[in-house]
Amino acid sequence: DAKTTQPTSMDCAEGRAANLPCNHSTISGNEYVYWYRQIHSQGPQYIIHGLKNNETNEMASLIITEDRKSSTLILPHATLRDTAVYYCIVRVAGSGTYKYIFGTGTRLKVLA
Amino acid sequence: DAGVTQSPTHLIKTRGQQVTLRCSPISGHKSVSWYQQVLGQGPQFIFQYYEKEERGRGNFPDRFSARQFPNYSSELNVNALLLGDSALYLCASSLEAARVNQPQHFGDGTRLSIL
Numbered sequence: 001d002a003k004t005t006q007p008t009s010m011d012c013a014e015g016r017a018a019n020l021p022c023n024h025s026t027i028s029g030n031e032y033v034y035w036y037r038q039i040h041s042q043g044p045q046y047i048i049h050g051l052k053n054n055e056t057n058e059m060a061s062l063i064i065t066e067d068r069k070s071s072t073l074i075l076p077h078a079t080l081r082d083t084a085v086y087y088c089i090v091r092v093a094g095s096g097t098y099k100y101i102f103g104t105g106t107r108l109k110v111l112a
Numbered sequence: 113d114a115g116v117t118q119s120p121t122h123l124i125k126t127r128g129q130q131v132t133l134r135c136s137p138i139s140g141h142k143s144v145s146w147y148q149q150v151l152g153q154g155p156q157f158i159f160q161y162y163e164k165e166e167r168g169r170g171n172f173p174d175r176f177s178a179r180q181f182p183n184y185s186s187e188l189n190v191n192a193l194l195l196g197d198s199a200l201y202l203c204a205s206s207l208e209a210a211r212v213n214q215p216q217h218f219g220d221g222t223r224l225s226i227l
């Protein structure tokens with residue numbers, strides 16, 4: 001079972017910030033939060049990841065709460081091309097490897 | 113630089129047949145993982161390989177098998193195909209298997225349809 005819960009869908013106006021929430025209340029101390037997005041008919045695209053500090057890159061910002069039980073992905077100026085399914089994932093450890101357990105994600109629709 | 117490449121992009125098979133899907137990781141990446149994505153759902157983990165050894169296996173039947181070659185490319189084999197095996201099969205690569213803070217990078221998948 002996925003270790004994260006996300007809203008099923010969200011809308012955002014073009015040019016505005018898109019804030020995508022994620023709950024991961026059972027996250028362990030050394031587990032990272034990863035965000036990916038998947039545009040129709042393509043493979044998931046890596047966006048950003050973090051442990052406990054806020055992170056920013058050229059695509060997005062990741063805000064993780066102090067208790068690490070939730071996080072928010074921020075797309076600062078959403079464009080139509082940001083319309084996609086966004087997955088929040090906690091990477092799970094086991095026997096010398098780490099695997100992703102995906103949920104059903106948030107379907108973000110950016111509106112013109 | 114080339115990303116993860118998968119072949120073929122589309123494939124149609126009939127029930128009972130066998131299929132082999134191929135994946136070439138990003139240059140320098142030594143770990144390959146396979147995922148199955150059924151329509152409307154998130155990807156599900158099938159296997160992870162690192163240095164030609166299986167490092168992880170998801171909850172899939174023995175009809176699913178994989179291997180990794182010395183050049184780190186990988187094949188996923190599925191025997192005795194069922195209608196329920198129709199899905200997008202994704203390959204992801206990463207530098208290593210056991211570094212929790214290294215992202216996996218995905219290919220665009222092979223869409224397998226079973227008739």
